[in-house]
Amino acid sequence: MDRALGLLSSAIEQSEILMAVAPIRYISFGGTLAVKVFQNRENTEDVDILLDPNLEALSIYYDEIQHAISTVTTKGGYENDWFNDACRLFTAREKRPKLFLKSVQQNIAVYRSSSLVVYAASFEYALERKLRRMDSNSLLRDRSIDLSDTVALIHALRDTHPLSRDYVQELDLNECGTPVENKVVSLVAKEYLEKYQQQGIVEMIWDEEGQCHTYTNLQDKVVSVPRNPHEPLYNEIIGDIGAYICTLR
Structure with a gap:
């Protein structure tokens, strides 16, 4: 996994478009957490991810990122779905910004470089x-x-x-x-x-x-x-989620 993410980091560095908004941020689920955070598994078949909603909303960045992923797939000899966002099917579009921000706030990175950061998704x-x-x-x-x-x-x-x-x-x-x-x-x-x-x-x-x-x-x-056991363990994000979607860092 580290090798593949390292190749992706390098591919991003070759793009002036992506480096203008680097680091590219993702959150990851499933096997990535099991392997990199909890270590209850030795490997995973793929990396399930969601892209920063800021970038996903703009085709100039989304398309360039997909090109970088495709380059790594060919160079590394990986399966086409090694780095996939199929979990978008299970996460309502309007809920993704809040989920992304909660995950970033949790601040557990499974991979970090100057061009790419992959955060563990909100444990909840x-x-x-x-x-x-x-x-x-x-x-x-x-x-x-x-x-x-x-x-x-x-x-x-x-x-x-x-x-x-x-x-x-x-x-x-x-x-x-x-x-x-x-x-x-x-x-x-x-x-x-x-x-x-x-x-x-x-x-x-x-x-x-x-x-x-x-x-x-x-x-x-x-x-x-003493605390309410039904409340989320992580603080709710305070702010205008809509503004977050429309404003790049």
């Missing part, structure tokens, strides 16, 4: 994507891969306390209104417990008297959670 959305893919029960993919990736994401998002089951089930960037299936969340919670010997996802209830959420730990003790 990466988790939702994995859960919904498991939910679809595709027969074309080994479910154990997605399960391992999902457990790694839960571990990254978990802080002092486990995640609320409601919070996990209600992750819904595209606002489609369909919760993640209960059986999928149960499977992930069970796998997490087996791997880490601690709770990763739990049922939380509201304690009116204490004005906090509570859950029962493995020692059968009730634990209070």
Whole structure:
């Protein structure tokens, strides 16, 4: 992966058009996070990405970037989809700017050079994507891969306390209104417990008297959670998303 991204970085450097707005920024999902961030896998078949919406909206930059990718595909002898944005199909256009900004704010780069930066996608959305893919029960993919990736994401998002089951089930960037299936969340919670010997996802209830959420730990003790477990773990982006789309850095 590093070699391929290095070649892409070099190809970008050969373009005056792209270097005028460099570094070119992407966010990446799936196998990239598993290999480069969580290291629960040794390799991935492709790099799933979304381009900076600023550049995607302008054909002069988008077309030039696609040309650079094509050059690397030929030079490296890679499959045509080694670096692909198929995940656009699962991410509503109007939601991409917010997702991109949250990912940049998270500030975990899986690759960085003067001409190219690839950020890990927001862990929250990466988790939702994995859960919904498991939910679809595709027969074309080994479910154990997605399960391992999902457990790694839960571990990254978990802080002092486990995640609320409601919070996990209600992750819904595209606002489609369909919760993640209960059986999928149960499977992930069970796998997490087996791997880490601690709770990763739990049922939380509201304690009116204490004005906090509570859950029962493995020692059968009730634990209070000071923060709202249903709020996103990362701060919401403040600002005019529309202005962001129209204004280049």
